[in-house]
Amino acid sequence: MNKFKVIVNLIGSNGKVLVFFLAALCCLSVQKISAQGVPPPTPNPTPKVKVTTPTIVTPKVKVTSPTVVTPMPRPLPTPPPRDTKRVVVNESETPAEKLIMTESKVSINLCILEGNVRINGWDRDEIRAYVERGSQVGFKIVQTGAKTKKPVWVNVLGFDPQKNKEVKPEECLSGSEIELDVPRNATIKLKSGESEIRIESVARVWVANLGGGIFLNDISNGIEATTYRGDLMVEKSSGQMVLTNTDGNIIALDVEPSEIGDFFKAKTGSGRITLQGIGHRMIETNSISGSTSFTGELLSGGQYGFSTENGSIVMTVPPESSCRINASFGFGAFASEIPLQNTVKKEQSLSAQLGSAEANCALNLRTGSGVIRIRKQQ
């Protein structure tokens, strides 16, 4: 303690000199410390190199098997090389026309590269094929009837297998106009590239079109139609129907089931679905960015499902209709011109009874960000 007093007295006596010394020492220290953080300049600057960072190897995560069955992706088919492209057989500029006798119930397969296609059902048990400004035409009988020995399965080709012996003849038809007259009870299976397809008065149609509209009329026993661009229209037809469109509208007018249990499905990406006079009791529609319009009766025992991602759903039904409504409208809204009973409304859904409570019809409406509207049919 005495020593400390001595030091204090010493500091008191020579305080100014000591403080000067301390201040200078502190300044020197601070200067040194601050200079330490700055790297000294190098005479030959090294080029900038990527700074490597340690990589963390993450182990593989065990993925539990999915509980919901969803469609598995199918690998895309590899197109054949260019040198194997088949040759379109066309002997002259004159139209090609062929005719073949068949059974009345005949299955007809054909593919078309391009051209307007018109297929008509007629009352003869014959197939007549006509190609204008395009390929040749021919028939390949795949199967004949057991009793009559007439063809029941015919492939319509772009060449005549009896005459043309080219190594790789093009099987698909092509031309500006392609017409086929087929028996009324015929089943048409058609694959097409870029075509406008019109099929009338046949029994059954399976058609897939890469680009172009499809117009089907008076099909008696079912339709499965797909187009990836263009409108798809079905009119005055019956049977089970599956209509798919990627980029276009779907219109169905006056269609009905041919058997109990036939359903109607329509699905489009960017397009509008318009249904009017649909007699099916099982209807399911789905669109992504298009609206859906249904006009007609809600049948007793019917199961109706309409959904859109970003579009409105407008149901125009008779005021006396009765059905149980379940509506989900996400970020949309719901409105009804017909009074609803037993309404249970939540934030994004509504459950109510349309008409009498005895009806066993179910109407499921779903939209992500659209409006659901029920209108009175005048």
Next chain:
Amino acid sequence: MMEKCFDEGTLQAFLDNELSSELSQAVARHLVDCDPCAMMLAEVEEETAFTFAALEQEFNTLVPTQRLWTKINQSIESQSRPHGIWQRLLTLVSGLSFTNPHVVAFGSLLMIVGVVSTLIVVKSDNVSGDIANINKAVPRIEPAQTERAPIIAPPAGIQTATVNNPADDSTFTPTTSPQFQVQKAVYVELNRKPIVKSEPTKDYYPPVPQYLDGEESYVTTIARLEKTVNDKKDEILTPSARFSYEKDLAIISDTITKMKREVKKNPKNRDAKQILFSSYQNKIELLNSVTQRGELMASLR
């Protein structure tokens, strides 16, 4: 006849010479004849003496009016003139009173800090000198792989030298190959183990996003489909079809995002879940439509 007695205030004023001459004479005459007032005056005198004794130091302090004004004027003059840092420091120090023990204590503390800082600087200078020597030992220096060698396992092809004791250069043996040289050596303290990139343990799994019931299968399927479709969509889709496809995909993704947010907000929201799963299904079907289109194209070729 005896006059009326005076109050304490008048007596105090009498002591302070604050009364008029007539009143002062009257008080004086009264005090000669009145004992109680004389006693009271004595008390007041004592109190006054005590008070003056207590405030004597303050009363004796001279107001340094002239000095103060002189100092103020000097300060103004000195402020107006430019001063060097040393002059300012001198002015500051001259104002300090070293008789004050606080100032002395602060000075001592400053001294200790200064000494410690100097020691640190001197020590670090020695260490950097060692590293410099190591660099000199390297025969050829290539461009830097890293700015500062990280204290981790070096990347392939880069070798780092480790100095166990910076004070002892003889223990240092650079393990460099002719192809790969050291840009900067790593100084590792004796008691510190070098951090080595370790393989993750078998029990470690990265955080897995939490899915709703059944959502994971949708997400997995979509990811697989997207991978398949993205490879070939340019060949399959025409520009207009591609536009529609991307637009529809964006709409679906937007709905999924919105609904996921809704479900996250309220996990019991069945409607949002229903729309979410429906959107997943739509996305799968949209992606599938591209593959189906590709199949159709292939079948027509």
